[in-house]
Amino acid sequence: MALFVERGYFGTSVHDIVRASNVSIGSIYHHFGDKAGIARALYAAQTARMDALIAGIAARHPGAAARCRAIVEALFRLTEDDPVAMEFMLHVKHREFIPDEKPVCSSKPFEAMRRIVVEGIARGEIRPVDVMVASTSLFGSALRMITARLDGVLPKPLPEYLDEVWEASWRAVAA
Amino acid sequence: MALFVERGYFGTSVHDIVRASNVSIGSIYHHFGDKAGIARALYAAQTARMDALIAGIAARHPGAAARCRAIVEALFRLTEDDPVAMEFMLHVKHREFIPDEKPVCSSKPFEAMRRIVVEGIARGEIRPVDVMVASTSLFGSALRMITARLDGVLPKPLPEYLDEVWEASWRAVAA
């Protein structure tokens, strides 16, 4: 995953992975079938992890505001704790190894986030605007902050910006 | 540019470019030196174009609110008119062909956007929050909407979402 993040999918050779993992190329092909299989396995594991994260938050918090804030907080922490995983999810183009596409923002965790927004609108917590507009307004700032942090242009760790980011994001959509 | 966007920098071979452009490989190397030179030339032209766009808007509009709204509108129109150029700017990793990095969000057009935000804070138009937080709050939603549109998951053209997106974004930071 680190190699794919650092150098891209096509920029990483299977021999690079052999060197980095101390596993022979024969074993790798035995287990993953082809190069794309390696990336697919990583992607599946990562979306499952994110999905569990979101589902757990939805179960523990009532209401859209608390849930969305907890999601932003979790994403901020995850970025600091495992930046490679975060970058793999957000910035590696998985069209390169999953030919039948379907973009990240249509993956299960992102769908779960939108469901929370839909419920928030239905309950009158969130202003009745287009679901995508509400979702990007709630999470767009946080995702951009994450990108900035991964690019090394944010001086402080993300959690220190959490209160300001969340207050602004919530103002954008609060009913 | 279309090839780099479609298949990535490493996923595009110089021979692919030869086929798509009907120019010989000799001429290409004569003009651009190496493969990275082709991508660098595209990137330079594109940042210059974006920079001129932002500068023109800053010159024509007074105040942060009018300027930022005009920027979002211009980005939405540009995405519809030239999606390849927009995707090249936003989603192609130029670390792959510019080794000494410096991320997109540190490029001239993005810096110009942040300057507008700083002035807006100074004039009391925008709440006094961290500059990055204010910038991502103002433009993060729009950029996410652009990404969604480029990914083919938005049913309507971006300009139809402009009013809703802008109202939410401005609420987030308005003093």
Add this chain to the structure above:
DNA sequence: GTCTATATCATGATAGAC
């Protein structure tokens, strides 16, 4: 299941005629 050795082909880049 893991390994080494190898086959096959595409890639970035160059040479040199015109």
Add this chain to the structure above:
DNA sequence: GTCTATCATGATATAGAC
């Protein structure tokens, strides 16, 4: 400046011993 032909390398993937 443009072109064709070619090189050297490194890529994905396989074969087959253990």
